[in-house]
Amino acid sequence: MTTHVITGAGSGIGAAVARRLHQRGDALVLLARDDARAEELGAAFPGSRVVVADLRRPELLADVELPERVDSLLLVAGVVDLGPVAELTTEVWQQNLAVNLLAPAELTRLALPALRAARGHVVFVNSGAGLRANAGWSAYAAAKHGLRALGDALRLEERSHGVRVTSVYPGRTATPMQAKIHAQEGREYVPGKWMTPESVATTILTALDLPRDAELTDLSLRPGP
Template sequence: MTTHVITGAGSGIGRAVARRLAARGDRLIVVARDEARAATLTADFPGAVAIVADLARPEAIAPAVGDAGIPGEIDSLIHAAGIVQLGPVGALPPAAWTDQLAVNLVAPAELTRVLLPRLRAARGQVLFVGSGASLNAHPDWSAYAASKHGLKALADSLRGEEAPHGVRVTSVYPGRTATPMQAEVHAQEGAVYDPSRWIDPESVATAILTAVDLPPDAVISDLTVRPGPAR
């Protein structure tokens, strides 16, 4: 059975991917910030196993993985969790930087490090869900974009390091997607949120699964997904 570890399975893009993987009978290991969230996710995805780890505390990830009793081979690790706090550089407090860097960059690096032996055993894949902000930083997006630029750097380095072990690495850069995070972004921007203007999470999930399901003789290293023409 194909086994996937996924963060962010509770909402948005991560949930769309988890739902599609579960529907086709793959095994899910979900990362949950606490026991209550773990209970909800394992109820939503029967048969799933939870790693209980708050991504805001990357140092808690290794012991949480050790306690979860997960199998010795992992076919894919999908990093779909993230947080965002907008603001100009002149106004962002240190916590806005440290929180976003912890969840969006340090936690993916640490979870990847801990699971690498299992990914190598399966000749598996690591997939990072970045953002358009991974490639271009706009005013008020400095801290979030820095974390996502860092995520791209992490993926690029990891790709070269792990190629000899047969581990593929993919970065996906979605544009604005109709998720709860996007609603939060609009609230921070003081803008009216119209989800019909943005990408459906299911469309991003299709792109992610295309990369995950690619035969092992090839890898999609970088994949940008943008909103289509106005409907």
């Protein structure tokens, strides 16, 4: 059975991807930030294995027990804190780097033996901020630029092992994170203006399901006209 390890399955893009994979009968290993979220995920995706893992503490992720074979590692979870460089605290920087960059790097390292065994696929759900940085977005964009570099380096390093690597750069998507961003920007949030999580999930599944003779390396999505 095809096995996927997913972060961020509790809402937004991660939940949309998990639903699609669960509906087609694939095995899911879902990482939850705490016991309450783990209980929610267990109810939402019956038959899946749920593991509590706080991505804010990447140094503790070595305790996560992963399957011997992993067909895909889907790194979707993220946090965002906006503000000018003059006002961002070390704590804000540390949280953005830990969740958006260090935790994906550590989970990838830990999962590589299982990914190699399955000739699997790593998908980094990045952001448009991983391609350019706007005012007020320094901490988040810096982490996402680092995630882009991680994906690029990993792709070259793991090619001989048959591991595919895809970085996805969604623009604004109607998710709880987007609602938080609008609140931080002081703007009204109108979900209908933005892409749905399901549209991004379709892109991710397209990359996963691509025949082995090809690899989608970088995918940018923006809200349609």
